[in-house]
Amino acid sequence: MTTTTESPSNPPGESGSSRRSWLREHSELGVCVMLLALGVLVLTDALTMDVEIAQRGPIGPKTVPIAVGIGLLVVAVLLAIDVLRGGRGEAEGGEDIDLSEPADWRTVLLLAGVFLGAAVLIEPLGFPIAGALLFWGAAYALGSRHLDRDPLIAAGLSLITYVVFNNLLGVPLPGGPLMGVL
Template sequence: MSELASESTAQRESTGESTGESTGESTGESTARRAFVPWLREHSELGVSALLLATGVLVLADVLTAPRSGNASDPLGPNAVPFLLGGLLLLLAVLLTLDVLRGGHGEAEAGEDIDLAVPADKRTVLILAGVIVATAALIPLLGWPIAGTVLFWGATYALGSRAFPRDLLIAAGVSLATWLVFDALLGVDLPGGPLMGLI
């Protein structure tokens, strides 16, 4: 009987040890997980590093797989600037990662006076979105001067201005001025619509 009792005690001890070990391992994993989440919050700038790294890799991959055009008058070729840009993005990602891991943090903007408890003004956002969609639809039909007038006047209306004649005149003047500058001076072909026959 004493032998059987000692064997059962030994079995219970071995079972308890193995259970304790597995419980200790799971507790250690959960503790490590709990400690990792605050660390990620304190080093959230690493997300920007990851974004820069991914963008740089995409740019370089696109440059390396793009067809090469041999032109004697252009020894650098069209891939030089994208290649340089991709390399700079990778360098920025590495430098930002090192800075964050050494304890660097971005400073919060002190000049912003935003109450995060106030919900977004959905009406204003929807009006602005509608104005932008209407402008994109009107450009090929009526030209930039008229579509631009709709854009500028609609934006002022969405943001709260109700001075109808003044806002409309200013919007028309700004739209016409930008069309003249881009189309006539800079050579950017903006559709003029009905005004093409008048000017």
């Protein structure tokens, strides 16, 4: 006679693979959780706002954030109900993604690392250099292996972006060592 041990993490009659299957079929619940958290954040921020302006009429500066927060909570609950009843979002007609395939975590982690690296380096190195590293790293993470051409294109894109934002649009970006040259 064999006995099985049941734990809260593994309910009776439910194996690990069936739980993963259920989570994969209901993966849109992650969007519900994100919307719920965002709604709570917006409502908390709106309700704790310190407003010094004299309010004229029934609509004040808290009204729109409160309405948006409530809307996010309602959408999160309605979407969760739909997903739990078996609803699924339809793929776009032009999508060529096979949802049964696992995620490419190597690419996701490379892109996240490149983005975080650029965010850390933008202040000491300036936007032109950090932006070039961002563009080049993103191209590499997404599969481009033209090591002679990609850095030049990345540097050009970064410099053009810097000049357009800094000089033409008046949006100051950190120049780093190139400050004053451009």
